[in-house]
Amino acid sequence: MPKLNDVCRYVRSKAAGPFWITVDLFFDGPESFDAHKDKAGLTVDSIAKRLHLRPETVKRIEVPELAVIKFSYPRTHAQGGVFERDMHGGQQFAPLLDIDL
Template sequence: MPKVSDVCRYVRSKAAGPFWVTVDLFFDSPETFRTYHDHPALGPDTFARLYDVDAAWVKRTPVPDLAMLKVSYPRPTPQGWITERDMHSGQQYVRLLGVDLD
């Protein structure tokens, strides 16, 4: 059973302004992108569970020309808030690497 880390050559996360985080999943080929970009395990429910956000707020944008899926979700607290632990959201992608794509 493949995991996100098996089908993506690069996964990154970053702040998308003070209220949003964006995760970019670069698949290792156009074929892999076509196979997995719409997979339910990469849907709003998974992001809601992993990042404790409302699934209705998760935005998915496939970019076929780059074999990439962009997923954005609201930050639990604004960037720079007193409880902030990852100001630039550069470590948020790690939770996705082990997601099963069965």
């Protein structure tokens, strides 16, 4: 069974303002996007579980023209706050790389 990291060209996360994080899944192309976009590992519930979030706080956006799926969710702590540990949100994607598809 392939892992997310096997079928995506890039998986990245980034700050989406001071209160949100966005994870981008760039598939290898339209065929890969179409083959994997509806897999159980890429549902809002699955992503929320992996990232220890409440599913109702996670937004899933498909961009078929770019073969991309985006997941956005609120930060646990505001960007730049005293308890915030990843100012740019650049490390938030790591728990998703080994999702089974």
